[in-house]
Amino acid sequence: MSSAPNSTVEPGAEVVHIVGARPNFVKAAPVVAALESRGIRQAVVHTGQHYDDRMSAVFFRELGLPRPDVDLGVGSGSHAAQTAALLVGLEQEFTNRSPAFVIVYGDVNSTLAAALVAAKLHIPVAHVEAGLRSFDWSMPEEVNRRVTDQLSDLCFATSPEAVAHLANEGIAPESVHLVGNPMIDTLLANLDRFDVAALRGTRDLPDTYVAATLHRPANVDDPATVARLVARLHEVADSVDVVMPVHPRGRAAFEAAGLGDHPRVHLLEPLGYVEFVTLVRGSTAVVTDSGGVQEETTILGVPCLTLRPNTERPITITHGTNRLVVESELPGLVAKILAGDALGGTTLAEVPPLWDGRAGERIAAVLAGELG
Numbered sequence: 001m002s003s004a005p006n007s008t009v010e011p012g013a014e015v016v017h018i019v020g021a022r023p024n025f026v027k028a029a030p031v032v033a034a035l036e037s038r039g040i041r042q043a044v045v046h047t048g049q050h051y052d053d054r055m056s057a058v059f060f061r062e063l064g065l066p067r068p069d070v071d072l073g074v075g076s077g078s079h080a081a082q083t084a085a086l087l088v089g090l091e092q093e094f095t096n097r098s099p100a101f102v103i104v105y106g107d108v109n110s111t112l113a114a115a116l117v118a119a120k121l122h123i124p125v126a127h128v129e130a131g132l133r134s135f136d137w138s139m140p141e142e143v144n145r146r147v148t149d150q151l152s153d154l155c156f157a158t159s160p161e162a163v164a165h166l167a168n169e170g171i172a173p174e175s176v177h178l179v180g181n182p183m184i185d186t187l188l189a190n191l192d193r194f195d196v197a198a199l200r201g202t203r204d205l206p207d208t209y210v211a212a213t214l215h216r217p218a219n220v221d222d223p224a225t226v227a228r229l230v231a232r233l234h235e236v237a238d239s240v241d242v243v244m245p246v247h248p249r250g251r252a253a254f255e256a257a258g259l260g261d262h263p264r265v266h267l268l269e270p271l272g273y274v275e276f277v278t279l280v281r282g283s284t285a286v287v288t289d290s291g292g293v294q295e296e297t298t299i300l301g302v303p304c305l306t307l308r309p310n311t312e313r314p315i316t317i318t319h320g321t322n323r324l325v326v327e328s329e330l331p332g333l334v335a336k337i338l339a340g341d342a343l344g345g346t347t348l349a350e351v352p353p354l355w356d357g358r359a360g361e362r363i364a365a366v367l368a369g370e371l372g
Contacts (some may be wrong), residue, residue, distance in 0.1 A: 003221035013100030020047035020110030025059035030360025086113035129198035130155035131162025132312035180354030196282030211283035220250035
């Protein structure tokens with residue numbers, strides 16, 4: 001079945017989904033639905049890594065996810081403290097449940113902890129969104145996804161280059177499945193809910209705006225970096241309104257740097273899934289450091305300026321609207337976009353392979369085969 005020495009699966013047993021942060025919920029929803037349609041018993045364990053209603057519960061409501069069977073409530077903390085709490089809580093949960101498969105998503109600390117606990121308990125692990133690589137070891141997410149893939153029995157890849165990365169790292173080919181992107185399943189399933197005109201009314205938004213979302217440590221932890229970002233965003237706002245839902249992780253830093261002092265910068269609380277993707281859909285361009293937003297803009301055809309030196313999702317550059325930038329480039333690039341310049345790589349060329357809204361079904365089919 002795979003490269004990991006886990007136990008034989010008993011037919012009819014339960015699979016357990018591990019979710020902890022908002023990107024996990026969006027990816028899990030189509031997989032949960034597809035497994036349910038096949039009559040496979042499943043449970044959802046929410047680790048509580050994201051615990052604010054606007055970062056967590058609203059996603060369950062909007063995406064039709066079943067109420068979590070368990071909420072471990074680990075909360076925030078340092079990587080060590082949070083991961084330690086996850087290891088303890090998940091070990092108890094898996095010991096009590098004895099799942100046939102543990103399904104993990106993405107690259108957050110909850111994903112790494114669940115894979116590690118399951119592997120040591122000889123429970124098979126399936127990793128959704130396997131094989132993504134930034135090759136930047138300073139990113140905690142890079143550590144998480146590499147270790148998780150080595151511990152996984154099934155690696156579900158979203159793109160061809162992810163399959164190649166797994167092969168280069170010695171993952172058994174029979175363990176790897178190119179299935180497409182379940183985050184795009186969720187986006188396509190909800191397209192008719194992304195009503196830009198309605199959002200402009202409820203949020204009092206201008207007709208033309210740039211959406212921004214920033215939360216990664218490299219962009220929000222150093223006050224000097226934040227000050228430079230704020231200065232550039234204010235330059236952008238001299239030409240076009242900037243609308244930014246502020247992630248809790250960076251709120252204090254951005255407020256201290258005076259981000260909201262510009263009259264054309266509109267700061268919002270974190271948005272639920274439908275409101276946020278609607279905000280992106282209606283924007284002229286997006287400034288972000290989020291992985292998921294790079295993928296969503298690729299499908300929505302919105303120019304995406306990613307404030308990072310690298311991306312684990314290069315297919316969003318070759319097949320989508322994404323472009324890696326530094327903060328000094330923002331005002332000039334936004335001005336070009338406003339003038340109608342496509343900026344080369346920010347023109348939607350073609351949809352990446354298998355990003356067709358059926359990734360959840362493909363994942364469920366493979367899991368059903370394993371479950372017998």
